[in-house]
Amino acid sequence: MHEATAQRLREMIQEGELAPGQHINERELCEAFDISKTPLREALKILTLEGHVTHRQHMGFRVAPIDLDELASIFEVLHGLEEMTGRLLAERIDDATLARLMEQHQRMAGYHRDGKRLAYYRANQEIHVQLVAATGNPVLASMYATLMAKVYRARGVANADVLRWQESSEEHEAIMQALRERDAGRLAAILRFHSEHTAAEVMKILRGPLVKRSGAKA
Missing domain, CATH: 1.20.120.530 (GntR ligand-binding domain-like)
Known part of the structure; x- marks a missing residue:
């Protein structure tokens, strides 16, 4: 499930639905995808490793800016x-x-x-x-x-x-x-x-x- 979720998020980022620098609201995404927080977090970790997403402790995940x-x-x-x-x-x-x-x-x-x-x-x-x-x-x-x-x-x-x-x-x-x-x-x-x-x-x-x-x- 987390791989499928990562692909959906990847497409949302690549096609501009999630804008550069935008804070990722985990609760809203869980509701939209009808999933729990665990697969979403795993998906976000994948996207962080790929450079699509950034993460800071206590501040959550954001769509990576474009250099x-x-x-x-x-x-x-x-x-x-x-x-x-x-x-x-x-x-x-x-x-x-x-x-x-x-x-x-x-x-x-x-x-x-x-x-x-x-x-x-x-x-x-x-x-x-x-x-x-x-x-x-x-x-x-x-x-x-x-x-x-x-x-x-x-x-x-x-x-x-x-x-x-x-x-x-x-x-x-x-x-x-x-x-x-x-x-x-x-x-x-x-x-x-x-x-x-x-x-x-x-x-x-x-x-x-x-x-x-x-x-x-x-």
């Missing part, structure tokens, strides 16, 4: 990985994988048309993971997964912005067009631009009262 300096550094590396993905992918992707990615893209586009923002965001993340996996480079995939695990929560913030949501959808359409044409240079450039654009929006939105930078309020 903007670290986040900016991670984004810089991700931009390069996205660009590398584009160059490798255009050369290596096979027709079957391309067809699957196109199906995923169309499904994501449908979420956008229907206003299903959370479903769109999840599909968006999955497409990026699949693009990297399709390069056939396990080292690249491992590096990308590790870094994305650190910024997933932050990137979710940009999904709350209506303008960025529309821009993201348009950029993904351009990505798929370049992929269909197997244009390595264009695909690499679009993926890097998409990453940089998303990062800029995330960093702008995150400069709020609940986000800490190097231990102090931003």
Whole structure:
């Protein structure tokens, strides 16, 4: 039960339902999840070890703040990985994988048309993971997964912005067009631009009262 509870809390944190710095009300969560305090505490210990939650004696648990300096550094590396993905992918992707990615893209586009923002965001993340996996480079995939695990929560913030949501959808359409044409240079450039654009929006939105930078309020 505590593992399932940890996953539910992890998703709430990553998708912004529990905000950075927010105090975690254990009584409310026990009532919402219909569980006792024991599995909740075990789940919170897991999230503390993962860095999603902080704990101080007599003060309880809080959602971990986002370190903007670290986040900016991670984004810089991700931009390069996205660009590398584009160059490798255009050369290596096979027709079957391309067809699957196109199906995923169309499904994501449908979420956008229907206003299903959370479903769109999840599909968006999955497409990026699949693009990297399709390069056939396990080292690249491992590096990308590790870094994305650190910024997933932050990137979710940009999904709350209506303008960025529309821009993201348009950029993904351009990505798929370049992929269909197997244009390595264009695909690499679009993926890097998409990453940089998303990062800029995330960093702008995150400069709020609940986000800490190097231990102090931003």
